[in-house]
Each structure stands twice: as C-alpha cells, then as structure tokens.
Amino acid sequence: MSGIVSPAPTPAPERGALAHVGHVLRENPVTAVSFAMFAVIVLMAVLGPALVPYDPLATNAARALEPPSAAHWFGTDHLGRDVFSRVVVATRLDLTISVAAVALSFVIGATLGAIAGYRGGWVDAVLARVLDTIMAFPLFVLAMGIVAAMGNTIENIVYATAIINIPFYARVVRAEVNIRREAGFALAARLAGNSHARVLASHIVPNALPPMMVQVSLNMGWAILNAAGLSFIGLGVRPPTPEWGIMVAEGANYIVSGHWWVALFPGLWLMLAVFTFNLMGDGLRDIVDPRRRT
Amino acid sequence: MAGAGHPVLWRIVQTIPVLIGVVVVSFVLTRALPGDPAVYFAGAMATPESIAEVRAALGLDQPLVHQFFRYCAALLQGDLGRSVSTGQPVVEDLATRLPASLELTLCALVLSCAVAIPLGILAAVRQGGPIDHLCRILVTAGVSLPTFFTGIVLIYVFYYLLGWAPSPLGRLDFVYLEPPRVTGFLLVDTLLVGDIETFFGAARQLILPSVTLALFTLAPIARMTRAAMLSALSADYVRTARAAGLAPRTVLLTYALRNALLPVVTTLGMVFSFVLGANVLVEKVFAWPGIGSYAVEALVASDYAAVQGFVLAMAVLFVLLNLVIDLAYALIDPRIGFSAK
Numbered sequence: 001m002s003g004i005v006s007p008a009p010t011p012a013p014e015r016g017a018l019a020h021v022g023h024v025l026r027e028n029p030v031t032a033v034s035f036a037m038f039a040v041i042v043l044m045a046v047l048g049p050a051l052v053p054y055d056p057l058a059t060n061a062a063r064a065l066e067p068p069s070a071a072h073w074f075g076t077d078h079l080g081r082d083v084f085s086r087v088v089v090a091t092r093l094d095l096t097i098s099v100a101a102v103a104l105s106f107v108i109g110a111t112l113g114a115i116a117g118y119r120g121g122w123v124d125a126v127l128a129r130v131l132d133t134i135m136a137f138p139l140f141v142l143a144m145g146i147v148a149a150m151g152n153t154i155e156n157i158v159y160a161t162a163i164i165n166i167p168f169y170a171r172v173v174r175a176e177v178n179i180r181r182e183a184g185f186a187l188a189a190r191l192a193g194n195s196h197a198r199v200l201a202s203h204i205v206p207n208a209l210p211p212m213m214v215q216v217s218l219n220m221g222w223a224i225l226n227a228a229g230l231s232f233i234g235l236g237v238r239p240p241t242p243e244w245g246i247m248v249a250e251g252a253n254y255i256v257s258g259h260w261w262v263a264l265f266p267g268l269w270l271m272l273a274v275f276t277f278n279l280m281g282d283g284l285r286d287i288v289d290p291r292r293r294t
Numbered sequence: 295m296a297g298a299g300h301p302v303l304w305r306i307v308q309t310i311p312v313l314i315g316v317v318v319v320s321f322v323l324t325r326a327l328p329g330d331p332a333v334y335f336a337g338a339m340a341t342p343e344s345i346a347e348v349r350a351a352l353g354l355d356q357p358l359v360h361q362f363f364r365y366c367a368a369l370l371q372g373d374l375g376r377s378v379s380t381g382q383p384v385v386e387d388l389a390t391r392l393p394a395s396l397e398l399t400l401c402a403l404v405l406s407c408a409v410a411i412p413l414g415i416l417a418a419v420r421q422g423g424p425i426d427h428l429c430r431i432l433v434t435a436g437v438s439l440p441t442f443f444t445g446i447v448l449i450y451v452f453y454y455l456l457g458w459a460p461s462p463l464g465r466l467d468f469v470y471l472e473p474p475r476v477t478g479f480l481l482v483d484t485l486l487v488g489d490i491e492t493f494f495g496a497a498r499q500l501i502l503p504s505v506t507l508a509l510f511t512l513a514p515i516a517r518m519t520r521a522a523m524l525s526a527l528s529a530d531y532v533r534t535a536r537a538a539g540l541a542p543r544t545v546l547l548t549y550a551l552r553n554a555l556l557p558v559v560t561t562l563g564m565v566f567s568f569v570l571g572a573n574v575l576v577e578k579v580f581a582w583p584g585i586g587s588y589a590v591e592a593l594v595a596s597d598y599a600a601v602q603g604f605v606l607a608m609a610v611l612f613v614l615l616n617l618v619i620d621l622a623y624a625l626i627d628p629r630i631g632f633s634a635k
Contacts, residue, residue: 133316136316137316137567139568141589144574149322229571233593252579255450256461260450274437275438
C-alpha cells in the first residue's frame, strides 16, 4: 500500500516462505519481540508453579498488604499472599481457559463454516441466520447470560467464550471455502473420484488455514480479556484460586486506600499477555497476507 | 427497488427476524436455568405441593412451544419477571437504571470519536510519520487494555494520587441534590432546572468512567479511520480533485473524508457491541448505578430473571443501535438509498 505523502519502499524480491518470514521479522522487529514474549508466557504457564518463590495460596496475616520489596517482588495482598507467585501461577489457568475456548470455537466454527460454504443453499442461509443472531447480542453480555443460565463454573466460562467466538471463525472459513468450491483443483479432485467430505477436508479447507491462524492469534487476546472480565465480575473462578481477573477485582478494593500493587501487577500481566497475542496476530497477518498490511 | 423510502423500510423489516432470534435465544437462556426454575421461584420454604403450584403458575408443565408463546406474550406486555433481590419488576428496574448507562456510553463514544477520527486522519495523511506511529501504538495498546484495569489505574492516579477526580462512587456526590427526573440524563436534567453547580458535579463524576470506556473504543475507530482514509486518498477521484487544483483542505475533508466515513460508521456497529459489554465492567469499577452494575449485582445474588432481562434489553438496544447506524449510513451515502437491495 503506497502512501501519497511518503511512498513505502518497494519490497525486496522474495526467495521463499522462510525468507519472507525473515524479511517480515527484520522489517518489523516488534513481531519478533512478540514471538519472544509469547515463548515466555507459555513457559510461565508450563513451569509457573515450579518456579515461584511462595505458595500462591499460603496466607500470612503478619505480612498483609506489604509494598513490593526484595522478598515480595510484587508485594503481598490483604491475606499476606505473595502477589508475584499468584500472578505467575495464574498464567496457566488464564491460558487454559482461553486456549480451550478458542480451540472449541475454531473446530466448531470451521466445521460449520466449511459445510455452509461448500453446500450453499439452505444450509448456508440457516447458518447465516444463526450467526447473525449470536452477533445481535453484545458479545460480552451474551457470555454473561450463558454463564448465568448454564451455571457459574469454569467450564461454562469456556463454553460461553467459545460460543461468542464461533461466528468469527465460521465466517472466515465460509468465505474461503465458498470462493474455492468451484475452483479447478477442487473440481479436479472431485473428478478423480474423491468424496465431497474428502475434497472439502483435504483440498479446500487447508487453504483457509492461514487466515484462520491469524484469526486465532487475534482472538486469543480477546478470549483472555473476556474470561478475565467474566471473573472480574465474579463469574467462573472462585476466590482463593489465582486468576488475573479476580485478582484485579480483589485489588480494586484496596486501590482507593493507596495499595496499588495488589491490582496493578495482575492487571499489567493480563495486559501484557493480551498485547503479546495482538502483536503476534498483526505479525502473523503480515506474514500470511502481505496485502492486508496497514 | 424504486424510490428512496423502500430500502429504508426494507432495512427496518430486516431487523424483525433478528429480533425474533434474540427472543428465542433469550427464551432458551431463561429456560436453561440451573436446576428447576419452579423450585427456584418457590423459594427456600417450598413443599412439593407449592413447587407444583408454582410450576403450574409459571406454565412450566406445558409443552415447550406453548411456554415459548407464553413467554412472548409476557414480553409483549413488557413483563420480564420480577427481580428477587429488589422485589421490583425487572422492566421497571431496567428503565430506572438505563439512562445512567446510556449517558455514560454516549459520552464515551462522543469522546472517543472526537479523538480517534482526527487521529486516524492525521495518521493517514502523514503516513509513516510520528503521528502514524503514535496511532499504531495507541491502536494496539488500546485493544489490549482490560477496561476494568484501566478504570482502576485512572482512579488510583486521578483520585488517590492527584486528588483531581471525585470519589468513584456513582453518578453524583452526596453533597449535590439530585435534579427532578425528566430524561434521567443528569447532564440534561440539571440544565433543565438551571442548576449549573450540580451539572458540573455530575460532569466531574462522568469524566473518569467515560475516559475509561473511550480509551477502549479509541482503537477500532482510529484504525478504521486510518485505513479508510488511506484507501480514499489513493483513489482516482482524489487524484482528479488534486489535479483540478482544489485546495488540499477541500480535497481532504470533502472528497476523502466523506467517503472514508462510510467504513468508519460500519465499524461503529462492532464498537457498540464492545462498548455495551465493557460498560458492565466500567460500571462495576465506578459503582455506576446503570443496568450493567444491576446485572452484576443480580448475578452475584443468583437473581436470574434480572440477568436474563438485562441480556435481552442489551440485545434489543444493540439491534436498534445497528438499525440507526444503517439508517445514518443511508444519509451519509445517498447511493445506498437507491441501490438495489
């Protein structure tokens, strides 16, 4: 996309996919940083409980609400629990919720979208109406309603987050499948005697994967925000469990008395995680689809 | 379609299936209550007989289709059930609290449009310049901000540290007298009775929550404005206008911006979805007495009729807002009104 005032430099000729990835990473070091941050977050989720200095649930009334120090890097909360340990340990739960939710909506959305895009006709029309109905709700509010109706548990947070994300995936896949339904390679595969299901699954859908991956990365950040928001208002995760949203909610009570660290660190961590996924999504989009770069 | 009136009518007609869908989903959510709603509504002291009585009274012993029509009939009469925690009909609760939410949401939207649209334009005009980079950082950071967290940080900085903001407890400090309720919008009601002091009191309470919400909505609007302006500026009609020697200002505002506004207005629909959701969180943080905090209180108290009423009300509000946006679209772009739909 060339600007009027300062035209962008013409891109260097590419050699291959790897060279292209390398080019994008050099061009936009922020993307490289986001991949590194992602690695750190995953590491924290996997090893977190083994790394932290304190038991995230151990209370110590004698050291309640202490500001950050060498012993307690992020200070302690109103029960004397170490905020740093709780923040790190919470990574696993928050990531699990959002990964599970995104995976569910990926699978369900891709299946529905692929069938609708391939079959067309009434299947397509019905799916479009159902998706419109989901999108007719403010999505966070719908998630609240679903959790309220199905019961206040972590699994239901996952289901609610998955349901509100399904339309995004279904629409991407439907569009990608629809334009390739009559493509030469799809017709050829059909002519070679493959069943509809096989053509769809192994010839058409793989083409939709790159835009889907971008969607996943952009969606992950949103799913984390959503899950944390739900637990912030008291849904899903129960109090002693370390989770970013609930920790911010607990810390909010102490912010007006100046105990900023209780809410600040979990909030910052949450922000950092979401930021990482969003940056990565933008970076992935640059790699997958250079035309959409903005 | 012939004539300008038809497409608008057609657009209004199109909202009907969506509204029906919303009602069906909301019915399913209501009937999917955890456990038996009859046991729940019968209360703690219920006997099997009283539960059966409540079941019959609620129509829960009827087939599902029958129950659905009962539900719709109740909806048409504006009956969303009774809130267990306040003892009031849910509709009345929502109606008293809705203006607080709308006032907050509208202020936030106006604020964020006022910042985001000029920012997006400048970023597009000076692509690659410092403002463009600022815009990019703001856009990526903005969508990563958890609204509830931004709100808390703002309270800490502006209330606790600097002491500029009033205490984050609702719409009006207790030293002010609430104006007689006309519209429910405090900013309007205080002006109606000419109470300037209370007007500023209400405005001061409104600033932090509006900024919190606006920061959240800034990103999508700025991003869309920038992208739309970029594509408008590289269009042939802008080149032609420039070649014809029109003033840069005219080209930018009359030619490019007017065309770029269309995708921006479309984005507003999505932004509303986020705003109405984020509203719930912001209202909880600032103890704002709107329908969002009402729903949160109801959730905590397992007051399901109130929650489902809230979800339905929000969905209807959102559908209507989208309708208004699409109609505004037709106003901005006269071509929409006449094009085949």
